[in-house]
Amino acid sequence: MTENSNIPEERFKQWLAFAKFFLGTFTIAIITAIINHQIQTRELELKELEKLGNYIEHALEEKIGVRRRFSQYFATVTRSDKLRERWKEYNSLVEKEYQIIVEEKKEKEELVKKLQEDNLKGKSVGGELARVRSQIIQLEQEIKVEKQKYTPSQEVTVQAYWHKKGFTSQEAEEFRIKLERDGIPTAVMKHVNPEAPDSIFIGALVNAEDAQLILSSLPYEAKYIFPLTYPRAKGGDPTGLLVGVGYNSAHNKANRNKNNMPIPISKEQFNSLIEIGLSNTEFQLRLRKITSL
Numbered sequence: 001m002t003e004n005s006n007i008p009e010e011r012f013k014q015w016l017a018f019a020k021f022f023l024g025t026f027t028i029a030i031i032t033a034i035i036n037h038q039i040q041t042r043e044l045e046l047k048e049l050e051k052l053g054n055y056i057e058h059a060l061e062e063k064i065g066v067r068r069r070f071s072q073y074f075a076t077v078t079r080s081d082k083l084r085e086r087w088k089e090y091n092s093l094v095e096k097e098y099q100i101i102v103e104e105k106k107e108k109e110e111l112v113k114k115l116q117e118d119n120l121k122g123k124s125v126g127g128e129l130a131r132v133r134s135q136i137i138q139l140e141q142e143i144k145v146e147k148q149k150y151t152p153s154q155e156v157t158v159q160a161y162w163h164k165k166g167f168t169s170q171e172a173e174e175f176r177i178k179l180e181r182d183g184i185p186t187a188v189m190k191h192v193n194p195e196a197p198d199s200i201f202i203g204a205l206v207n208a209e210d211a212q213l214i215l216s217s218l219p220y221e222a223k224y225i226f227p228l229t230y231p232r233a234k235g236g237d238p239t240g241l242l243v244g245v246g247y248n249s250a251h252n253k254a255n256r257n258k259n260n261m262p263i264p265i266s267k268e269q270f271n272s273l274i275e276i277g278l279s280n281t282e283f284q285l286r287l288r289k290i291t292s293l
Contacts, residue, residue: 063141063142063143063144064094064097064098064101064142064143065098065142065143065144067094068091068094068095068098068143071087071090071091071094072091074087075087075088075090075091098143101139101142101143102143104139105136105139105140105143108132108135108136108139109136109276111132112129112132112133112136112276115128115129115132116129116271119267119271120267120268126221130216130217130218130219133212133216133274134213134216134217136276137212137213137216140276141182155185155241156184156203156206156207156210156211156241156242156243157184157185157186157187157241157242157243158176158179158184158185158186158187158214158242158243158244158245159186159187159189159235159242159243159244159245160172160175160176160186160187160188160189160244160245160246161188161189161190161191161197161244161245161246161247162188162189162190162191162246163191163193163194163195163196163197163246163248164194165194165195165196166195166196166197166198166220167196167197167219167220167245167246169188169190171219172188172246173188175188175217175218175219175245176188178217179213179214179217182213184210184213184214191246191248191251192251193248193250193251195248195250196220196248197220197245197246197247197248198220198221198222198223198224198247198248198249199222199223199224199225199226199247199248199249199262200215200218200222200224200225200226200243200244200245200247200265201225201226201230201235201236201237201242201243201244201245201247202225202228202243202244202273202287203228203236203237203239203240203241203242203243204228204240204284204287204288205239205240205241205284206240206241206242206243206284206287207280207283208278208279208280208282208283208284209280210243211243211273211274211283212273212274212278212283214243214245215270215273215274216274218245222265222270223249223264223265224247224249224262224263224264224265225262225263225265225290225291226244226247226260226262226263226291227259227260227261227263227291227292228240228287228288228291229259229260230260231260234252234256234260235247247262249262263290263291265290269290272286272290273286273287273290
């Protein structure tokens with residue numbers, strides 16, 4: 001065999017060696033890329049899990065509104081496919097729970113409308129009406145993402161006077177515990193007049209949410225409301241951030257001038273102040289209208 005006859009065989013061997021080298025390099029590159037991708041994916045998952053750890057208290061939050069917003073966020077922005085799918089599953093469960101509470105709130109709002117009609121007809125449903133309203137407010141707190149925060153200078157406070165009847169010491173203490181559980185500071189004192197209370201005072205800057213929570217928890221019927229200008233020495237508040245309960249319209253009547261006299265408030269007017277979904281602006285407009293009569 002001549003030297004020239006070995007050329008094709010040599011070329012074949014060279015191409016074979018090149019093919020082995022190329023395929024080997026290509027395979028190694030693919031395997032390396034796959035491993036790198038897996039490592040990067042794992043690192044991404046670990047970083048996202050680490051980030052999640054900073055917000056884990058939101059996932060464990062009792063309020064469904066907070067958990068719903070939290071799960072919606074991570075079900076959308078999580079980069080890891082595996083983790084994102086898990087968040088979508090969790091969000092689906094939370095959404096079902098959220099809708100149950102929304103439906104329950106709607107049912108109770110319908111019940112309030114019926115009870116208000118019965119109340120205006122003179123039926124004795126005040127206790128049940130207050131209880132259902134309180135339940136609605138609690139449900140609203142459940143589905144809200146965040147309760148409005150107030151600085152110390154804007155904090156609403158309650159001044160509650162108890163009597164021998166109508167609003168007893170025990171009722172006042174239960175009233176205080178309930179409000180302070182919802183973040184409203186409440187001071188309880190004994191009224192010098194033993195007769196049952198029939199009046200309230202609401203400051204001009206009290207927000208609708210707190211006012212409705214307080215009024216819905218009131219254990220007696222408010223037939224009078226003192227004007228916004230009621231002096232501090234008599235139970236008013238020039239800062240506009242006080243709610244006074246347990247007041248008596250007849251107490252110290254002889255020493256009042258005409259601008260400090262209690263104003264009659266009808267059941268319809270009272271109900272207008274605790275209407276569900278009322279904005280702060282509308283609440284304060286209604287309050288001013290009632291107290292300017």
